[in-house]
Amino acid sequence: MDENFLPSLVLGIDTGGTYTDGVLLEYETRRVLASHKSLTTKRDFSIGIENVIEGIHIEDPAAIRMVSVSTTLATNAIAEGKGKRVALFLIGYDPDLIDRFKMAARFATPSYFFFDGGHDLYGREKKPLDLPAILAKVNELRGWVEAIAVSSYFSPLNPEHENRAYQAIARVSDLPVVLGHQLSTRLGSIERATTAALNASLLAVLQDFIIAVRRAMERRHIDAPLMVVRGDGTLMSDEFAARTPVETIHSGPAASAIGGRFLSRLDEALIVDVGGTTTDIALIQDGQVSVSEEGATVGDYKTSVKAANLLSIALGGDSHLTLGHESKIHVGPERVTPLAYLAYQYPNVAKQLKALSLRTWAQATPDWLEYWFLLREPAESDPLRGQRDRELVELLRDGPRPVPAILRHFGLLHVAQIGVGELLRQEVIGKAGLTSTDLMHIEGRYEVWDAEASRLAWKVFAQFQFKDPDELRQQVWQQMTEMIVHAIVTFLCQRPLELGDRDRCLEGTDPDMARWFFYNSLYHTHPHLETALRLRQPMIGIGAPAGILLPAAAEALGTDLILPEHHGVANAVGAIAGSVMVEEELLVYPQLSREGLEVLGYFVQSHDGRTPFEDLGDALAHARSLSAERALGAALRSGADNPQVTVEELTDGLDTYRVRAKAIGNPRLTR
Amino acid sequence: MELERIDTKRAYERIRERIITLELAPGAALNEQALAAELDMGLVPVREALKLLAHDSLVVITPRHGLYVADVNVPDLERLSEMRLALEGLSARLAAERATDDDLVVLKALRQEQAATPPDDSRRLFEVDHKFHQAVARAAHNKYLAEGLERLFGLSQRLWYLALPKLGFLPGAVEKHLDLVQAIESDDGDRAEAIMRQHVQEFYDQVREVLAEDK
Numbered sequence: 112m113d114e115n116f117l118p119s120l121v122l123g124i125d126t127g128g129t130y131t132d133g134v135l136l137e138y139e140t141r142r143v144l145a146s147h148k149s150l151t152t153k154r155d156f157s158i159g160i161e162n163v164i165e166g167i168h169i170e171d172p173a174a175i176r177m178v179s180v181s182t183t184l185a186t187n188a189i190a191e192g193k194g195k196r197v198a199l200f201l202i203g204y205d206p207d208l209i210d211r212f213k214m215a216a217r218f219a220t221p222s223y224f225f226f227d228g229g230h231d232l233y234g235r236e237k238k239p240l241d242l243p244a245i246l247a248k249v250n251e252l253r254g255w256v257e258a259i260a261v262s263s264y265f266s267p268l269n270p271e272h273e274n275r276a277y278q279a280i281a282r283v284s285d286l287p288v289v290l291g292h293q294l295s296t297r298l299g300s301i302e303r304a305t306t307a308a309l310n311a312s313l314l315a316v317l318q319d320f321i322i323a324v325r326r327a328m329e330r331r332h333i334d335a336p337l338m339v340v341r342g343d344g345t346l347m348s349d350e351f352a353a354r355t356p357v358e359t360i361h362s363g364p365a366a367s368a369i370g371g372r373f374l375s376r377l378d379e380a381l382i383v384d385v386g387g388t389t390t391d392i393a394l395i396q397d398g399q400v401s402v403s404e405e406g407a408t409v410g411d412y413k414t415s416v417k418a419a420n421l422l423s424i425a426l427g428g429d430s431h432l433t434l435g436h437e438s439k440i441h442v443g444p445e446r447v448t449p450l451a452y453l454a455y456q457y458p459n460v461a462k463q464l465k466a467l468s469l470r471t472w473a474q475a476t477p478d479w480l481e482y483w484f485l486l487r488e489p490a491e492s493d494p495l496r497g498q499r500d501r502e503l504v505e506l507l508r509d510g511p512r513p514v515p516a517i518l519r520h521f522g523l524l525h526v527a528q529i530g531v532g533e534l535l536r537q538e539v540i541g542k543a544g545l546t547s548t549d550l551m552h553i554e555g556r557y558e559v560w561d562a563e564a565s566r567l568a569w570k571v572f573a574q575f576q577f578k579d580p581d582e583l584r585q586q587v588w589q590q591m592t593e594m595i596v597h598a599i600v601t602f603l604c605q606r607p608l609e610l611g612d613r614d615r616c617l618e619g620t621d622p623d624m625a626r627w628f629f630y631n632s633l634y635h636t637h638p639h640l641e642t643a644l645r646l647r648q649p650m651i652g653i654g655a656p657a658g659i660l661l662p663a664a665a666e667a668l669g670t671d672l673i674l675p676e677h678h679g680v681a682n683a684v685g686a687i688a689g690s691v692m693v694e695e696e697l698l699v700y701p702q703l704s705r706e707g708l709e710v711l712g713y714f715v716q717s718h719d720g721r722t723p724f725e726d727l728g729d730a731l732a733h734a735r736s737l738s739a740e741r742a743l744g745a746a747l748r749s750g751a752d753n754p755q756v757t758v759e760e761l762t763d764g765l766d767t768y769r770v771r772a773k774a775i776g777n778p779r780l781t782r
Numbered sequence: 783m784e785l786e787r788i789d790t791k792r793a794y795e796r797i798r799e800r801i802i803t804l805e806l807a808p809g810a811a812l813n814e815q816a817l818a819a820e821l822d823m824g825l826v827p828v829r830e831a832l833k834l835l836a837h838d839s840l841v842v843i844t845p846r847h848g849l850y851v852a853d854v855n856v857p858d859l860e861r862l863s864e865m866r867l868a869l870e871g872l873s874a875r876l877a878a879e880r881a882t883d884d885d886l887v888v889l890k891a892l893r894q895e896q897a898a899t900p901p902d903d904s905r906r907l908f909e910v911d912h913k914f915h916q917a918v919a920r921a922a923h924n925k926y927l928a929e930g931l932e933r934l935f936g937l938s939q940r941l942w943y944l945a946l947p948k949l950g951f952l953p954g955a956v957e958k959h960l961d962l963v964q965a966i967e968s969d970d971g972d973r974a975e976a977i978m979r980q981h982v983q984e985f986y987d988q989v990r991e992v993l994a995e996d997k
Binding site for chain 1: 787788789792822823824825826827884887888890891892894895898913916917920
């Protein structure tokens with residue numbers, strides 16, 4: 112065999128909210144050779160990744176040329192406050208202004224400090240840098256924080272104060288220091304400070320993760336470069352990622368979109384990824400994931416990180432179906448283990464459900480359909496708080512228990528009294544209940560576990576409401592379709608639409624026109640007016656439940672649903688299908704005379720210095736060639752193969768220009 | 783170290799720390815597998831880290847007998863002190879000639895931290911002393927000098943930890959640093975060099991004394 116034609120194998124891994132997916136792919140032919148799913152372990156993502164790498168069928172690990180991961184690690188760590196403690200040093204910021212507009216809550220750390228210094232809109236020093244105060248603060252904070260972030264006013268125009276602060280801090284302290292201007296060239300000072308603080312808090316988290324992935328690779332004898340997916344779907348080397356963890360925010364959904372495009376080969380489409388916990392929507396335009404030029408928002412924090420423009424809703428295949436007030440059925444937001452799976456694992460649960468279905472109406476309430484079970488034995492490191500935690504673990508060791516039985520055991524009246532939050536978060540205890548996955552089992556559309564258990568549970572659920580089980584099932588599917596269509600509509604038109612009572616709206620007692628239009632387009636009840644929504648692009652469905660949940664949504668939107676082969680693992684395919692990209696931005700801005708009346712020339716500002724020019728044209732030309740050269744070098748260092756460089760010039764107004772070079776190429780697969 | 787993988791870098795730092803603090807004794811045999819298991823890392827980064835440590839003269843790799851922690855002895859101490867006396871002196875002189883305002887702010891901050899550290903916290907005082915020497919070398923604005931000194935300091939650290947149980951931190955060092963900062967600030971190269979040489983000399987004298995007693 113011609114050895115030039117050895118196929119390049121690549122391994123893609125995506126850690127989602129519910130599952131960690133792995134896929135082994137032949138890069139040139141886009142052929143999926145093997146895939147594997149394991150449960151995401153939120154307490155430590157690397158466990159789930161190790162399980163995928165262990166579980167996936169790989170004939171020759173030595174043939175793997177690249178491994179790439181997308182991860183919700185950063186997003187999760189921020190949401191759960193698991194990052195490291197960070198001190199944020201703000202140089203030249205106005206404390207009164209921050210206070211008056213209550214902006215401090217956006218800094219992502221409660222420890223922020225103001226210092227003299229900073230520059231103005233033309234890169235001129237506003238006030239001398241108060242270095243002694245900075246170093247005194249570093250001394251004072253010893254032992255209290257684990258990283259330091261520094262953001263100086265207008266540092267993208269002139270990073271001198273940030274650089275000097277870094278040089279000084281690094282000589283008195285061993286803590287990692289993050290500088291705002293290295294993460295963003297945008298002028299928004301609050302977002303830059305937030306981005307720097309988040310990045311500092313995530314450094315150690317992402318480093319631990321990368322080290323764990325490398326260890327798992329080594330155990331399987333995989334010796335290949337490791338890449339990490341950014342929030343806009345492009346790839347960066349692990350070394351890059353270890354320094355800029357904040358760029359991995361939203362990398363999971365971005366990878367799904369890229370994977371959908373890669374498998375479908377469509378350049379214009381709406382991507383809908385239905386996972387176990389969430390459904391994520393993104394747009395492909397001109398073959399690229401559409402990126403939000405405004406910074407990504409994560410939790411309560413607005414950053415200046417570029418990320419895919421996407422909408423995520425709490426609806427997935429494993430969303431918990433529960434009965435709320437006035438017989439309203441809730442879908443999600445919580446994700447639980449499907450009863451079909453629980454009964455499959457524990458035959459005793461199937462027996463209990465059978466017994467439940469034979470009880471009288473008053474004795475077979477839907478709360479008996481929620482089970483708690485032991486996911487794993489608590490380790491020494493898990494703090495079991497008090498006697499009750501221990502007793503609960505002890506109780507569940509004998510098998511899953513319905514919630515009312517647990518309450519009875521403890522002599523309690525309400526679930527909240529048990530205080531099980533920490534055990535759930537640590538994944539010691541799991542919850543199981545009715546999900547749409549159970550409905551699929553009942554209908555035989557997806558039947559891998561115990562369908563009879565699902566059927567019995569659904570019968571109890573429907574009978575309690577005096578409803579026909581089949582009709583109620585249709586009603587739930589319809590409700591989910593409505594949720595998905597609503598999400599797509601609000602995502603695409605970038606406007607909120609609050610949903611009300613459907614019947615009131617269609618009858619006419621609710622006067623809101625937008626709502627009526629939405630419902631009438633879905634249910635066509637008006638005797639004279641026909642309204643419809645039509646999506647111009649096709650919809651690409653991704654994720655295992657997509658084939659079941661999306662056809663109705665696509666029909667309601669008058670478009671085709673495309674389910675590429677292997678769409679169940681498209682997210683993991685997307686982790687390897689992205690390009691390697693590096694951006695280098697330089698700012699060009701006027702050099703003013705001392706009084707600020709006359710333009711003397713122009714500065715070209717890069718992160719490590721600035722060069723003066725008399726003429727704007729010369730300055731821009733210099734900026735173009737310098738940014739291109741740097742982007743190219745950095746892309747090669749990050750593992751891009753033959754990167755292509757494009758340069759664009761943007762203006763911020765005020766005679767200030769942003770010259771952005773983008774070097775982009777496929778990942779290099781040779782070792 | 784910028785080009786190293788982060789796991790290599792972490793393994794390097796952790797193993798180096800163990801060698802310097804004598805947790806891994808001089809002359810002790812090293813087992814790659816055991817180290818990898820202890821650090822919860824793969825074998826590759828540990829192997830790379832050991833190569834770097836061999837380059838630092840902290841680990842010895844022999845083709846027949848495997849890996850072990852480099853030994854440390856009195857003749858080593860003499861050679862090290864010769865080198866460090868000359869280079870630390872040069873470093874202080876150049877710092878007096880070249881230190882910027884920012885360099886001085888750093889030196890003063892370190893001195894203040896040293897003064898504020900409890901006298902019985904020997905390890906912390908030694909760490910601050912290390913930072914102080916590094917800061918002087920940075921103020922000399924010669925990166926080759928700073929790199930050379932860092933390597934020599936790494937080798938000297940083990941001598942200090944050997945002597946630590948009997949030595950404690952050098953009590954005179956705090957005042958020495960104050961004098962040194964003043965000399966650097968007033969651009970007095972001769973004085974800066976003299977103070978630094980004396981400070982380094984005293985260190986080796988005391989360590990030598992303690993180690994001689996042990997014999």
